[in-house]
Amino acid sequence: MTSDVVRVARIVPRTIVEGPGERFAIWVQGCSIRCPGCFNPQFWGARGGTEQTVHDLLDAVPVDVEGVTLLGGEPFEQPGALGVFAEQVRARGQSVMTFSGYTVAQLQSRAQTDAAVARLLAATDLLVDGPFDRNQIDRERPWVGSRNQGFHALSSRYDALVNRWHESPDLLEVRVQPNGQVEINGWAETRDIEDLLHGLRLNGRIGTPTGRTANVLS
Numbered sequence: 436m437t438s439d440v441v442r443v444a445r446i447v448p449r450t451i452v453e454g455p456g457e458r459f460a461i462w463v464q465g466c467s468i469r470c471p472g473c474f475n476p477q478f479w480g481a482r483g484g485t486e487q488t489v490h491d492l493l494d495a496v497p498v499d500v501e502g503v504t505l506l507g508g509e510p511f512e513q514p515g516a517l518g519v520f521a522e523q524v525r526a527r528g529q530s531v532m533t534f535s536g537y538t539v540a541q542l543q544s545r546a547q548t549d550a551a552v553a554r555l556l557a558a559t560d561l562l563v564d565g566p567f568d569r570n571q572i573d574r575e576r577p578w579v580g581s582r583n584q585g586f587h588a589l590s591s592r593y594d595a596l597v598n599r600w601h602e603s604p605d606l607l608e609v610r611v612q613p614n615g616q617v618e619i620n621g622w623a624e625t626r627d628i629e630d631l632l633h634g635l636r637l638n639g640r641i642g643t644p645t646g647r648t649a650n651v652l653s
Contacts, residue, residue, distance in 0.1 A: 438515040438551075441492060444477070444484040444508055449500060454532040454561065454578060455593060456501030461492070463517070466509040468536035472569030478508040489520045502530030502560070511535050511542060511552060518554030525558055530592050532561040539564045539587050561596075562587040576600045 444464040447453070453460040462475065464484030469476070477483065496503060503524045510517050510533050521531040533555065535542065539562060546553035556562075565584040573582045577600065588597050 439489045439519065440486050441489065441513055441516045441520065442481070442484045443487050443492075444475075446495070448495065448497060450504075452578075453504040453506065454502070455530070455596065457499075458502050458504045458532070459496045459500050460504045460506060462506045463508040463510055463513055465512050466507050466536065467512065468509055468566055470536060470567040470569075473567055475508070481512075489516055489523065492520055493523050496524065496527075496529070498527070500529065502532060504532045504534070506534045507536075509536055511537055511545075511555065514549070514551040514555040518551055518558055521555055521558035525560070530560045531558055532563070533559040534563045536566045537564065539585070556589065560588070560590040560592040562589055 441461075442464040443461060445462040447460045449457055450460050451457050462478055464478055465481035466479045469479050473479075503521070505517060505521070521533075524531050537545075542552060542556055542562075542564070546556050563579055563584055563586055565581075568581040568583050571581040571583050573579050573584070576586075579586075586597070586600055588594050
């Protein structure tokens with residue numbers, strides 16, 4: 436791929452469960468970390484998804500959302516194009532939040548010799564780092580899946596949130612498409628998702644879903 440193309444697995448144009456405020460969320464395709472228990476193993480392969488240019492992605496970001504959240508897959512396995520994209524998002528006055536299965540120390544070390552990694556890191560306002568650990572499930576903080584994962588305010592934009600993550604609600608979004616497909620966005624235990632869908636069917640809200648996507652940092 437060229438430096439202005441991102442391989443994208445999924446986009447949610449507006450979400451309130453993937454970071455501060457209302458955000459445009461992009462799940463990129465491809466992850467070599469492959470955390471056991473990841474809810475998005477379909478995003479591991481580098482050949483899936485669709486190729487989209489930085490220009491097209493930027494055009495798709497609503498001007499009234501607070502910012503963009505990059506998830507995966509693994510954003511730092513496509514740092515070139517995503518770094519350019521993140522810079523342009525911030526130039527419009529919007530913020531960038533990036534999830535990575537790598538630790539901040541690993542990324543900072545890579546940034547010493549990899550200009551693309553340094554660029555994406557520099558254009559990130561809020562970083563969530565570390566691999567998902569299914570033995571350390573975090574039910575207290577929003578947005579993260581396990582207790583080993585950390586929040587890092589890399590710019591002053593979210594300084595006020597430092598050490599106050601627990602004050603932000605941990606939410607779950609459910610979208611029911613006209614064809615009956617159900618998409619679930621946010622972190623939840625599989626059994627809780629099944630209970631939720633069962634309850635909706637009992638109440639006549641939905642028929643049998645044709646598919647769903649539950650997203651957890653991997």
